[in-house]
Amino acid sequence: MVISVKLLEGKKVAQALDETMAKRVESLKEKGITPGLAVVLVGDNSASAVYVRNKQRRAEKLGINFQLIRFEESVTEQELLAKIDELNNDSAIDGFLVQLPLPDHIDEDKVNEAISPNKDVDGFTPISVGNLWIGTPMTKPATASGILMMLDHYNVDLDGKNVVIIGRSNIVGKPTAALMLERNATVTITHSHTKNLKEITSKADVLVVAIGRAKFITQDYVKDQAIVIDVGMDRDENGKLCGDVDFDDVKDKTSMITPVPGGVGPMTITALVDQVIELAEGRING
Numbered sequence: 001m002v003i004s005v006k007l008l009e010g011k012k013v014a015q016a017l018d019e020t021m022a023k024r025v026e027s028l029k030e031k032g033i034t035p036g037l038a039v040v041l042v043g044d045n046s047a048s049a050v051y052v053r054n055k056q057r058r059a060e061k062l063g064i065n066f067q068l069i070r071f072e073e074s075v076t077e078q079e080l081l082a083k084i085d086e087l088n089n090d091s092a093i094d095g096f097l098v099q100l101p102l103p104d105h106i107d108e109d110k111v112n113e114a115i116s117p118n119k120d121v122d123g124f125t126p127i128s129v130g131n132l133w134i135g136t137p138m139t140k141p142a143t144a145s146g147i148l149m150m151l152d153h154y155n156v157d158l159d160g161k162n163v164v165i166i167g168r169s170n171i172v173g174k175p176t177a178a179l180m181l182e183r184n185a186t187v188t189i190t191h192s193h194t195k196n197l198k199e200i201t202s203k204a205d206v207l208v209v210a211i212g213r214a215k216f217i218t219q220d221y222v223k224d225q226a227i228v229i230d231v232g233m234d235r236d237e238n239g240k241l242c243g244d245v246d247f248d249d250v251k252d253k254t255s256m257i258t259p260v261p262g263g264v265g266p267m268t269i270t271a272l273v274d275q276v277i278e279l280a281e282g283r284i285n286g
């Protein structure tokens with residue numbers, strides 16, 4: 001029997017979606033609107049610097065006006081909040097985000113609360129989160145939104161599907177649950193205190209893994225023909241980039257699976273730029 005596994009290639013989907021997004025930017029520019037995105041980067045976390053550079057590259061490639069605001073690791077909370085206030089009131093900026101993680105002396109919750117929900121491209125403010133859960137999202141967190149955009153691209157219908165998410169973070173697990181619930185999936189969120197994890201995950205039609213542990217998910221966690229979405233970005237024993245899923249062990253048991261790299265990661269940035277364009281499009285109707 002030939003088993004065919006379909007790779008969910010976020011990198012290729014991202015490239016395919018770029019064309020439509022570039023057209024949307026062009027059409028905005030014809031109306032005198034240039035979408036503006038600002039990113040605030042604190043300190044010198046090398047991974048964060050790479051992600052921000054990728055955001056800048058993608059934004060500029062699509063014709064979005066990109067502003068990078070860098071602060072030293074030692075920046076005070078007050079200075080950071082003052083910059084957020086400035087960006088909230090900058091009419092050239094449709095949306096902005098503060099790259100995470102932040103240094104320990106800065107209260108992430110305070111930072112999120114200071115961002116205007118109207119410009120919250122990350123969808124992390126309490127008002128954005130509330131709107132997401134009542135099904136009236138203003139903005140959507142990029143990783144969760146990117147996962148949905150990718151599944152849509154491959155015509156995966158979530159209606160009635162049994163979805164299990166491993167990881168309950170505000171950035172990935174919870175917003176992915178909210179968006180999939182909105183698509184009429186039956187969603188279970190599991191986490192580090194969950195008992196009998198394997199028993200739960202092995203019933204999942206769609207398994208989303210976001211735990212930050214290299215190759216943790218082996219085939220005994222996975223139902224036959226499941227769709228497996230790996231949000232992890234870890235290093236294996238040789239220092240090579242890998243996901244939370246042991247790809248080689250699991251892939252033949254799945255119907256669809258994301259690679260790492262080249263799966264969810266690039267879709268995160270696609271969803272972010274899509275969100276910026278959508279906010280700029282909102283300027284037309286006021």
Ligand SMILES: Nc1nc2c(c(=O)[nH]1)N[C@@H](CN(C=O)c1ccc(C(=O)N[C@@H](CCC(=O)O)C(=O)O)cc1)CN2
Binds near residue numbers: 098241260262
């Ligand atoms: N304010 C925010 N901070 C963080 C977010 C976020 O959405 N908002 N998410 C992550 C980091 N992140 C975007 O910010 C991000 C991570 C990874 C990728 C990506 O393209 N990954 C590649 C691999 C890259 C590599 O080689 O290291 C892939 O998976 O193919 C994009 C965005 C935490 N902080």
Ligand SMILES: [Mg+2]
Binds near residue numbers: 274275
């Ligand atoms: Mg959108």
